[in-house]
Amino acid sequence: MRLLVTRPQPQADAWVRRLAEAGFEACAVPLLHTEACGDVAGVPAQQRITQAAGLVFVSPAAATHFFEQVPAAPWPAARWAAAPGPGTAERLVALGVPAGCIVQPAADAAQFDSESLWQQLQPRVQAGMLVVIVRGDGGRDWLADTLRAAGAQVDFVQAYRRTAPRLRPAEQAALQAALAQPAEHLWLFSSAEAIGHLQSLAPGADWQPAQALATHPRIEARARALGFGRVLFSRPSFDAVALAARALHGTHE
Template sequence: MRVLVTRPAAQADEWVQLLRDAGLQAEALPLIEIAPSGDARALAEAWQGLHRVALVVFVSPNAATCFFDGRPEGAVWPDALVAASPGPGTTRVLRALGVSTVVEPAADSPQFDSEALWLQLAQRDWQGRQVLVVRGASGRDWLAERLRERGAVLQFVAAYGRAVPALSTEAQALLQAALAAPDQHLWLFSSSEAVTNLQTLAPHASWSGTTALATHPRIAQTARSLGIGRVLEARPSAEAVVACIQSIAL
């Protein structure tokens, strides 16, 4: 069984190598295209105002990468500034970028998401404190709503945009192979948007014979709504994903 990793290209390559190191067949088939924000002014203003904020929430690895890629000349990340991350992938990127203080979900959290991150933030005093949320052009506002309810003053900056990708010749061949032999392929979904983009890329496909592995219940529900016949769920940790795939292969 060949695993198709649907994350954006940078993260897909990382996961493909991880799965191959575990002895699995894996290929990258990114179903979300990431593009840096075209609003350099908004990013520059966000960087210049970092000294006023108590927390910067990065919603994904792409948010962190694109925010730092858009750093204006001379701007620095304040040493004492706290960053918030929804999971280990984003945390790894932030550490590599030189961010020393990162709040993230507990390592044994059932999920790595906004709800798990809030458990680490809920006991702090947010009344009147400024919080910057770095995200895509749109996104889920659940965590921002919780912070606002606790009195935080929210700011948002879009560091990147997401779109349905234009598939390369190689990616198109992978898609066609998966459609022709669904029993020989496993779709690995880490985003509901990847599922909906797949439907856009193959609008007339039948998914009843397809198997997918989703790393969050919301993603699993989206996959089922697409008509995918067998949808499994696993924690979004590498160990859990590998173990689940290995159990399917056996």
């Protein structure tokens, strides 16, 4: 069974490499494309970032495109960087943020999302402090509203924009193979928006024979709504996804 990684690049290729090292056959079909939008580099954004007590990075893409645009400098020891899950936290460390400055959900959290992150952020939030949320073009406002309710000032910096997929020839070929032999492939979904793009790429496709792993209940619901015949939930960490994929593969042997 071939695993199809739908994360944006370069995350998709990184996951494919890790899956291959773990013994899986995997390929990338990135169903989201992200690109820097230039907001971070502007003087007003830089002033807000400098004044912030902490920054929340909503995804690995937010971290990647943020650091593409900020001047190279050591991360201030007094400033925390929040990540909703291990993928974003790992990306922040790779980009030079000290691990001791990173706030993320507990390793045994039921979900890796804003609600779980808030449980760790709440003790750090003080009335009047400025928190900057680094994100793409739009997104959920739950964490921002919760921070404001706790007395914090909240500002947004748009580090990137999301666009429709831009599949390379090999990725397009992998998509066509999955459509032709759905039972031989397992989709790995980490974004409900990506599922919407898949629907646009293959209008009229019969998804009943297809199977997927989804890393959040909202994503699981979106895959079921599209018509996937079998959708299983997995925590978004690599180890959890690998374990779930092995279990699913075993049921087909």
